Amino acid sequence: MGGDIFGRELRLISFGESHGPVVGAIVEGAPAGLPLSEEDVQRILDLRRPGQSELVSQRAERDRVEILSGVFNGFTTGAPISMIVRNEDIDSSYYEEISRFPRPGHADYVARLKYSGYNDFRGGGRFSGRLTVSMCMAGAVAMKILEKLGIEVMAYSLEIGGERAEGFTLDDARNYRYMNPVRAPNEESYLRMAAAIERARREGDSLGGIVEAIALNVPPGLGEPIFDTIEGDIAKAMFSIPAVKGVEFGSGFRAARMRGSEHNDPIRVIDGKIRYKKNDHGGAIGGITTGEPIILRVAFKPTPSIAKPQETVDLELLRNVEIKVKGRHDPCVVPRAVVVVESMLAFTIADHIMRSMRGAI
Amino acid sequence: MGGDIFGRELRLISFGESHGPVVGAIVEGAPAGLPLSEEDVQRILDLRRPGQSELVSQRAERDRVEILSGVFNGFTTGAPISMIVRNEDIDSSYYEEISRFPRPGHADYVARLKYSGYNDFRGGGRFSGRLTVSMCMAGAVAMKILEKLGIEVMAYSLEIGGERAEGFTLDDARNYRYMNPVRAPNEESYLRMAAAIERARREGDSLGGIVEAIALNVPPGLGEPIFDTIEGDIAKAMFSIPAVKGVEFGSGFRAARMRGSEHNDPIRVIDGKIRYKKNDHGGAIGGITTGEPIILRVAFKPTPSIAKPQETVDLELLRNVEIKVKGRHDPCVVPRAVVVVESMLAFTIADHIMRSMRGAI
Amino acid sequence: MGGDIFGRELRLISFGESHGPVVGAIVEGAPAGLPLSEEDVQRILDLRRPGQSELVSQRAERDRVEILSGVFNGFTTGAPISMIVRNEDIDSSYYEEISRFPRPGHADYVARLKYSGYNDFRGGGRFSGRLTVSMCMAGAVAMKILEKLGIEVMAYSLEIGGERAEGFTLDDARNYRYMNPVRAPNEESYLRMAAAIERARREGDSLGGIVEAIALNVPPGLGEPIFDTIEGDIAKAMFSIPAVKGVEFGSGFRAARMRGSEHNDPIRVIDGKIRYKKNDHGGAIGGITTGEPIILRVAFKPTPSIAKPQETVDLELLRNVEIKVKGRHDPCVVPRAVVVVESMLAFTIADHIMRSMRGAI
């Protein structure tokens, strides 16, 4: 048991279930004096809200955040910041059969095993993508810490269903990603990705994709050798997002085919400052930030819930069956995952900022 | 500061520096009653020892482990198991200039920044690949826990310098990987990889590669939603190994281009047991092990220390210079990393085993 | 910042403020399959509720618990159990001046310093005795774990205002303590304590006292050398209860005046079982439970809020002033603290039970 707490100095406690009364988050260890309102949190939450287009599921959640503690007169107090979103528009009737006929690609079967059948299986319970709501709420707090230091975090859909974004600038991504429902960094890639998702949806199937995330203006020196590396902590954060299958930094898996002379980033004095000439390292060397942008890519598998019939077992009669998964599902989770990736990236960096305020005496 | 402790129930504390008196490890939280001898640990350590061939560096370390506590009459006692290896054959003269001329691809510059110049920079200090000795020592203890449960952990060089192993079976890998100095899973790939390394070495350059790791007979139910997922904890462990740039599980980044109907692993009753028909999920769904083999791939960048001249800065005069890195270096770290990947994978699984012994009452 | 999480395997996260929307608790790491209802928690909460007599303050809180997650179909699921109590009947008008005129014996001044004035000072905020509500909620869950193992936890007022309970048996304490508003173990001591409290109240003053707590049927072997001793963890839990000034186990401070021949508990075979002849050790030796009852005493200072005028400072004008503390206050916190002591004792033992389920392999 356990596993619901993330971070060391800044800690996120996730609670709630998909079809229980609430999804919630507590941010513990946040400094006093951050300006924070429900609107600040709502703004982030709204970026993951479905129901905005045909491309995401039609569950009509309003997802209104309530801050229950830790904020006073518009500022954080240093006490735990607890936030909840009430679950509404729940139709659990679809899900009763989950406990008997585990859905391929979902955690239904292992959850039943692990919790001896006591888990709240409705809608996937703790394993539902809905729990990313708590990540976004925490991300909103983390972003307030980053703002103080001028750090910017940004993610976008780099690739969906094999359609890869190309020819975009950082500014394109910054300005356009939340202007389109697939969170593509520019219009051309948006159109291609949207068409691919629509195609998959019509065929009762689903798509995977890749989210790319960048953190700018990160101070050098964050991250700790040997175990609490900035990459290791970010990767752990990313794997807590449902459907993630891989994480890479900088040149990533491509680095495996590079030579040292090609991969090493030359160090230069540029405008009187020490900089790296390029950024194949992705913003961290030896687990420590270099001051260059942190850049990572996160691979998402295709949504496991599809309309097509699938093979599974009847756990009561212990025999093979075929099922069709009911309920409302996104044909691709990547668009909704973008702000979640941003949130968890922001949270992990904020945690390390809190840690690193203790330097050499 | 901090960051030298890994794990939750089974904890690894790493200590020591590349050119200090020792490299050491403490394993805290291990159960009493495990058979453990210095030979058991030495066997693992020897698998990462250089000096065995021309393909790895010529530093003539014997790396003899001493167990200083936690073992009595040949069995673990439940107390912290402390182990050290004395650093021998140290020639720090090469390294004095590191503090002034940071080597590209190394942490020299960020370490100096982070620790206000107080870090032990000799040989890279805490950032040296030599610190993986502590990971192997801890891995040896973890493997004793896995053995009790019949779990097998195995890694091998899947790809080096673009030469990818093919046409091998699990048995090939199990039997052959430590029979050859590049840790390839079969002879054919060994020859190709060795030739590539030799070519790079002669050119004063270096290569990256990919290690594939597998854990067999892992019980279902390990891992915790939402944050302490088995993948997240393994990924964090992998990123603590120097030079790692990416980690993926099962179909990994390839999953981003699959459709749900293709990626989902059908659940079947096979011989009266519930099994997954294939293993694109890589042994874990929803962060929880499924009972299928855990399978992951870890991308390593090329060794940053190369003989070719490189661009860097003189930190004292704050101007651009060109350096040639001295010292003895592996043209490819992947062969030595294989047993380190095995060790950290074993450790992470053992930690989760210790956690999961508390199930439903 | 931080400090709101207690426990290692079973973790209690406290949130909320005295005059904010809620006081809440999350219990993380609880096993799946424990029967738990709101009534179970309410029963414990009601034992600390004021308004039951003239001896405790008149704030008319109903303190109705709502379980927001972690329970499904009447059983715990293994997910975080989040519980809140809405704050009602709040009159913050009394408290506005706290930030300017810190109350002697309260944390008003240090809280303002620590949080740079951003803390929610109303009613003492996080430092209010009201936060013990979260301890009771968590205690209710812990007691369910103890019940499974037949462990009984019991506390009572041993001494109030110098009036010490005498001549009572364990059964007296078990049956009578919640039958009387001062939580005395027998009627005779109740009458003396109640009279003392009434006297202090009429004089605008307050009293301290001692709570004695006992845990029965605790299995031997709980607690960990060297730091996570059972006494150390219980003591830490006790000092988290407001107004606690001292904690002692078994013979406690009296042991300082005993001789070894007198203090050592002889070990005997009694009815074929190994037992200690007496229990001056108080249930733990070397930090590990012995199987004998854990027995401890917790010293509480007198309630700092008194009706009498007191000396303090005007933090704005930085000069000495005299204040009279307004608001409704208990002339003695001990009666309300009894169930809090029980709760935190139960929680700490339950945490160690969760830890100790991993023994020698």
Added chain:
Amino acid sequence: MGGDIFGRELRLISFGESHGPVVGAIVEGAPAGLPLSEEDVQRILDLRRPGQSELVSQRAERDRVEILSGVFNGFTTGAPISMIVRNEDIDSSYYEEISRFPRPGHADYVARLKYSGYNDFRGGGRFSGRLTVSMCMAGAVAMKILEKLGIEVMAYSLEIGGERAEGFTLDDARNYRYMNPVRAPNEESYLRMAAAIERARREGDSLGGIVEAIALNVPPGLGEPIFDTIEGDIAKAMFSIPAVKGVEFGSGFRAARMRGSEHNDPIRVIDGKIRYKKNDHGGAIGGITTGEPIILRVAFKPTPSIAKPQETVDLELLRNVEIKVKGRHDPCVVPRAVVVVESMLAFTIADHIMRSMRGAI
């Protein structure tokens, strides 16, 4: 298992056994740039060394510390500081029978139970007072942090065998405590305590006592509500010292008999600064330091090893026996415990200093 790590930002890992090769300590999380030498650590270690007089045991340990990592060029590097002391002059022959005939007042029996007989029982193993060596080593590092901030930590024997020190000043204690083998604060009390110890020794018996400890110039604001109170963390540290039965702060158990009007410390402007008129609170209110001296008292039971015959059981034949404990033992542990109390107090404060460097942004 587990329990060998203390602290949150500054972490002490204890390892080693009484009759194993070493006793060791790692201090993790210490800042870079602290001046630290083996002499600094040796100075603290020497203050707990036996063999200095007839009043403490005659085991002729030299206890020479070796620093194995974390220090470079005379300064801490930010990496783990590992330190060992080799165990010498070990005569384990006395102790073989411990596993069969558990000594009253010792953890022999519960250790055997807890570790299924695999524990290193020689000399008490992990439960030996010898393990306080690791606390002193860590204390030496912590004191370097305190020195930077001008914080002074001081402990002395307040009472031994009922002989209580009286009529001494803070300066007396500061100057005299390490000038006399019982660590009394002045000569008059030294003579009385020494005579009492000598009397007990001649009678084959032992004495308990009370150590009083004070920390001066502690900045206000250390400690965290609700659980990581400064008192709670100090108390936990104290209970990790063998033989401790009680801990109290400020007026302590005496507070239980005081009235609020008497106990509350008036707040005053003194010389333009805000101070408390007296210090019955003992340096912390609401778990947070006030800037007044932290003052605590720690009760020690009499040494359990006495020359007199004692009742115990033969664990193999499961019957009652009488034993005489062999070996060399202090008739009173208090004199040796004084520097251990100082060390753990210093460590706990240093840990909170490291935590509190993150304030309001």
